[in-house]
Amino acid sequence: MIATLRGALVEKTPEKAVLEAGGVGYEVIINASTFARLPEPGAQAQLHVSETTALYGGATTLYGFATREEKELFLCLKEHVPSTGAKKALEYLEKASRSLPDFRRAVYEGDARVLSAVFGFTRKTAEKLLAGLKEKAGGWKVGGTERVVREGRAPAGTLSRAAEALAALGYKPSECAPVMEAIARELPGGGREPSVEEILRMALKRL
Numbered sequence: 001m002i003a004t005l006r007g008a009l010v011e012k013t014p015e016k017a018v019l020e021a022g023g024v025g026y027e028v029i030i031n032a033s034t035f036a037r038l039p040e041p042g043a044q045a046q047l048h049v050s051e052t053t054a055l056y057g058g059a060t061t062l063y064g065f066a067t068r069e070e071k072e073l074f075l076c077l078k079e080h081v082p083s084t085g086a087k088k089a090l091e092y093l094e095k096a097s098r099s100l101p102d103f104r105r106a107v108y109e110g111d112a113r114v115l116s117a118v119f120g121f122t123r124k125t126a127e128k129l130l131a132g133l134k135e136k137a138g139g140w141k142v143g144g145t146e147r148v149v150r151e152g153r154a155p156a157g158t159l160s161r162a163a164e165a166l167a168a169l170g171y172k173p174s175e176c177a178p179v180m181e182a183i184a185r186e187l188p189g190g191g192r193e194p195s196v197e198e199i200l201r202m203a204l205k206r207l
Helices: 032-037 068-080 086-096 100-108 112-117 123-133 158-168 173-186 196-204
Strands: 004-012 016-021 024-029 044-053 060-065
Touching: 004 024, 016 044, 024 060, 032 086, 044 068, 060 068, 060 086, 068 086, 068 100, 068 123, 100 112, 100 123, 112 123, 112 196, 158 173, 158 196, 173 196
Parallel strands: none
Antiparallel strands: 004 016, 004 044, 016 024, 044 060
C-alpha cells in the first residue's frame, strides 16, 4: 500500500496532481487546501497518500494530502461518519482545513454552532459529524494553535471579533470589509447583540 509519494510534480489543478516517482507518474486526487501548498510543476514535492479501491474489483484511486494530520482526519471522516465516502470526506476535510485545531475543539466540545458558523457545514451535516467523530476527537494529534475568536475571549466588539476570525481563516480584509459593513447596517439597534457565531454565519453566506 502506498503511504507517501515523493518526486517531481508534473502538473497540478485544484482537483488533482500528477507526481512522478521512480519513473512512474501517479495521478492523485487532492483538495484546494493541498493544491495551495504544492510548489509549481517541475519542483520536488511530497504527498501523504491514501488508497481507495472501488467495490467489486474496481480501480484504485489515490487521495493525497499535504500533511499526515490531514490524511488521518480524512480516514477518520471516511470510516466513522455515516454515509461518507472518499469524495465526501475530502469535501469535509477542505472545510475543516481552514483551522484543524478549531475544528478538533468544536467536535470535542460537541459545538455544532461553530461547525456551522465558522466552517460552513449545514446543521444536519454538523450533527452527523459530531455523532461520528466526537468520541475520536480526544485522540487526534493536531499541530498549530486555535485561531478562531470564541465568545468571551476578546474585549473588542462582536463585529471586530468576527472580522478577526474571518482573517484567521484566510479571508482578505478587502473581501471582509464590505460584508461586515453591510451586516453592521442591517443589525437592529438595541436589544440583544448577536454572537460572534451568528455574525460569522451571516458573513460566510456572502463571501
